[in-house]
Amino acid sequence: MSPTLQARDITKVYGHVSALSGADFDVDAGEVVALIGDNGAGKSTLVKILSGTETPTSGEILIDGKPVTITGPLAARQYGIETVYQDLALAPHLNPVQNMYLGREIMRPGIMGRLGFMDKAAMRAGSKQAFDELGATVRNFSGTVGAMSGGQKQAVAVARAAAWGKRVILLDEPTAALGVVQTKGVLDLIRRVRDRGLGVVFISHSMPAVMGVADRVEVMRLGHRVASYRAKDTSMEELVGAMTGAVTQENGS
Amino acid sequence: MTGQTTAPPAEVVPSEEESSGVLARISRIQALQIIGVLAVIIIIFSALKPHSFLTVFNIRGIVQDTSILAVLGVGMTFVIITGGIDLSIGSVLVFSGVVADKSMAAMGTQGWGAAIVGLLVAVGCGLAWGLLNGFFIAKAKVPPLIVTLGSLGAALGLAEVITGGVDLRDIPNVMVNDIGFGNIFWQIPWLAVIAAIIVVIGIVLLHRTRFGLHTYAIGSNPEAGRRSGLNVSGQLIAVYALSGLLAGFAGWLNLAFYQSTTIAGQSTTNLSVIAGVVIGGTSLFGGYGSIFGSIVGLFIPATLQDGFVIIGIQPFWQQVVVGAVLIAAVYVDQQRRAAALRGGRRTMTGNLLHHLASSRQAAPARELPRTPPAS
Numbered sequence: 001m002s003p004t005l006q007a008r009d010i011t012k013v014y015g016h017v018s019a020l021s022g023a024d025f026d027v028d029a030g031e032v033v034a035l036i037g038d039n040g041a042g043k044s045t046l047v048k049i050l051s052g053t054e055t056p057t058s059g060e061i062l063i064d065g066k067p068v069t070i071t072g073p074l075a076a077r078q079y080g081i082e083t084v085y086q087d088l089a090l091a092p093h094l095n096p097v098q099n100m101y102l103g104r105e106i107m108r109p110g111i112m113g114r115l116g117f118m119d120k121a122a123m124r125a126g127s128k129q130a131f132d133e134l135g136a137t138v139r140n141f142s143g144t145v146g147a148m149s150g151g152q153k154q155a156v157a158v159a160r161a162a163a164w165g166k167r168v169i170l171l172d173e174p175t176a177a178l179g180v181v182q183t184k185g186v187l188d189l190i191r192r193v194r195d196r197g198l199g200v201v202f203i204s205h206s207m208p209a210v211m212g213v214a215d216r217v218e219v220m221r222l223g224h225r226v227a228s229y230r231a232k233d234t235s236m237e238e239l240v241g242a243m244t245g246a247v248t249q250e251n252g253s
Numbered sequence: 254m255t256g257q258t259t260a261p262p263a264e265v266v267p268s269e270e271e272s273s274g275v276l277a278r279i280s281r282i283q284a285l286q287i288i289g290v291l292a293v294i295i296i297i298f299s300a301l302k303p304h305s306f307l308t309v310f311n312i313r314g315i316v317q318d319t320s321i322l323a324v325l326g327v328g329m330t331f332v333i334i335t336g337g338i339d340l341s342i343g344s345v346l347v348f349s350g351v352v353a354d355k356s357m358a359a360m361g362t363q364g365w366g367a368a369i370v371g372l373l374v375a376v377g378c379g380l381a382w383g384l385l386n387g388f389f390i391a392k393a394k395v396p397p398l399i400v401t402l403g404s405l406g407a408a409l410g411l412a413e414v415i416t417g418g419v420d421l422r423d424i425p426n427v428m429v430n431d432i433g434f435g436n437i438f439w440q441i442p443w444l445a446v447i448a449a450i451i452v453v454i455g456i457v458l459l460h461r462t463r464f465g466l467h468t469y470a471i472g473s474n475p476e477a478g479r480r481s482g483l484n485v486s487g488q489l490i491a492v493y494a495l496s497g498l499l500a501g502f503a504g505w506l507n508l509a510f511y512q513s514t515t516i517a518g519q520s521t522t523n524l525s526v527i528a529g530v531v532i533g534g535t536s537l538f539g540g541y542g543s544i545f546g547s548i549v550g551l552f553i554p555a556t557l558q559d560g561f562v563i564i565g566i567q568p569f570w571q572q573v574v575v576g577a578v579l580i581a582a583v584y585v586d587q588q589r590r591a592a593a594l595r596g597g598r599r600t601m602t603g604n605l606l607h608h609l610a611s612s613r614q615a616a617p618a619r620e621l622p623r624t625p626p627a628s
Contacts, residue, residue, distance in 0.1 A: 053480075074482050089480045091473035093540035094466070102470055103481035105463050116462035 002065030004029045004199050005050065005081065005168045010059030011223075012045050019045040020056070021223035027168060027199040032190060034210040034231070035203045037220035038243050043203045046220070047170050050201070051083035052076035063167070080166030086173045088157040092146030096138050096156045097127040099145055100163065130163035131155070133196075134189050151182030158186060162193045169193055171202040175209050187213045207236045219243055286585070287533055287549045290578065294553065298560035305563050313440050319548075319555045320448035321510065324503045325526045326533075326547040327455035328496030333530055334459075335472040335492050336539025337397035341386060342500040343522030344408035349378040349504030350514045351412040351421060358423035368428045372505050379501015380494055382408055387490030387497075397493075405523070412516055420513045433509035444510060451499065455544045468492055472539030525554060528575060532582040536590070553578060 003026035012020040020042045027033045035043045048054040050061070052070040060067055063079055070076050076083070090099050097120075106122045107113035124141060131138045138148075138155055145153055154174060161169045171190070175183040183206070190213050194200050204210050210217055211231060219227040219242040227242040241247030298306040305311065325342050332339045353375035360367040382404055389400040435443050459465035467488050471478045478485050507515060533550030535542025558571045 073480055077482070083480075085480065087476075089474070089477040091470045091477045091540070093469055093473035098466060098470075099477075102466075102478065103483045105466070107463070116458075116464050118463055118466070 006062040034214035041220040082161035082165035168199040328499035340401040341404040343519035345500040346504040348408040349375040349501035354421040375505035383494040383497015387493030391486035391489035
């Protein structure tokens with residue numbers, strides 16, 4: 001069976017700098033893939049290409065084995081790919097429900113909807129369901145997101161992606177700014193998203209987070225994949241070795 | 254690491270408030286403090302000169318003086334919520350009035366027909382200037398301050414070119430007698446009723462519709478809006494177009510009220526309106542504000558002006574006091590927003606105790622308010 005989302009031989013060149021040189025990547029439905037690598041290894045560039053914010057210089061992206069062209073973030077969303085950015089991309093003055101449905105508001109039926117009136121009750125119910133499904137600790141739907149803790153903001157961003165994503169969720173450093181308890185909360189969210197049958201890709205520098213939640217670990221170095229491990233068959237030492245180039249593995253997976 | 258039950262550790266705020274119109278409600282509460290300031294001003298003047306200040310005639314005058322500014326304030330509130338500014342409204346008002354006056358003069362009649370043509374022309378001129386502003390701000394990425402400073406000069410200059418710098422006074426009688434000075438009934442002026450209708454429409458549009466929500470969203474975090482698929486440029490253009498359109502409409506009302514194009518009389522209108530909007534609690538950094546607050550904020554200078562004349566103080570003091578109120582209002586707003594971002598609740602007293610009880614463990618690092626957008 002083809003992976004739900006696959007990238008083949010992706011290159012990305014910025015001027016004279018080659019950010020990706022023949023990178024391969026794949027993720028299956030119901031699988032958590034951690035993308036690790038040293039700074040400048042090309043992880044973020046790869047995620048940006050998969051999420052449609054960057055276009056590759058060359059290479060191929062396949063969804064369920066069929067080649068596709070992702071022209072932008074909206075196109076990626078139409079393929080069921082949602083992204084949680086490092087800065088979360090939330091509007092701090094809006095509440096969680098408004099953020100959840102921003103750009104995808106449910107309008108009231110009939111003439112009122114045509115006039116721009118929204119069905120707030122439906123959006124509130126939908127948000128509540130999304131947060132409950134993920135066990136997110138967001139209870140106050142009317143306060144602004146800006147007044148929430150880092151973990152809650154992260155929960156809103158992840159829940160938004162999980163609610164809209166139909167295929168794959170990409171997370172760029174989802175735990176970088178969080179404390180221990182909040183990190184655990186986000187990792188639990190990631191597991192629940194996976195258990196709902198979505199593919200999850202996350203970039204992380206935190207080895208405990210990677211080992212704790214990932215099913216598979218893809219190691220990038222100098223713009224391409226250098227190794228791919230089942231998380232339960234590997235160790236932190238091995239991963240760090242692969243990241244730094246001390247250990248090499250023939251093209252994995 | 255493996256526990257599947259997330260012990261709900263973080264702050265659980267058990268209150269499930271109704272989410273409907275939260276922004277509206279918060280803003281209203283913020284505006285309540287400004288109402289307090291206005292009430293104090295009214296009480297002082299009333300106590301000093303009860304028989305001349307607190308009369309129907311005098312209050313009618315204040316309301317009438319504020320009506321045109323209120324129409325402009327609706328558009329300005331939208332603009333400032335996006336994190337922008339519109340300096341051009343006074344000039345657009347004059348330009349629209351001049352072109353409308355020319356059109357009505359060309360018709361040569363004194364009836365409603367000419368007045369309505371004038372209305373359409375004025376609104377059309379305002380809309381055109383607003384679209385022009387919006388295009389350069391959203392598409393050409395020129396900062397709003399510069400674009401609207403440019404159109405401030407250009408619109409006024411063109412108005413002077415058209416008129417040779419001499420005010421025009423070709424306004425149909427019905428406009429002056431009914432719209433400008435007439436009462437709809439008793440002592441309720443037409444001008445105030447028209448302004449009130451615009452204000453109510455503006456409040457509904459801002460606080461109840463998707464258009465309003467997206468206005469807040471792009472002011473709060475344009476990048477988040479873009480990644481959520483909002484048409485950020487389109488929304489910005491629409492907001493500046495709305496401000497321009499209302500400035501054009503205000504130009505028509507201005508003709509009715511002053512029976513003149515007031516070419517030289519609008520040089521500080523933009524600043525008066527901006528001051529009113531900011532006094533009313535709308536944040537210059539974007540993402541936050543209310544039209545209701547703006548209207549209250551506009552009544553403060555008008556009331557002071559009127560009151561100082563009545564109690565015999567030089568009315569120039571009005572500018573001094575308004576300046577102080579403006580700075581104080583922004584200071585208070587900054588303090589409150591900083592407190593809110595530290596984890597406090599916006600609703601002041603009611604939820605305070607509740608909040609203290611429920612969120613003691615949540616002490617997130619202080620987050621700074623978003624810096625104003627660079628462009």
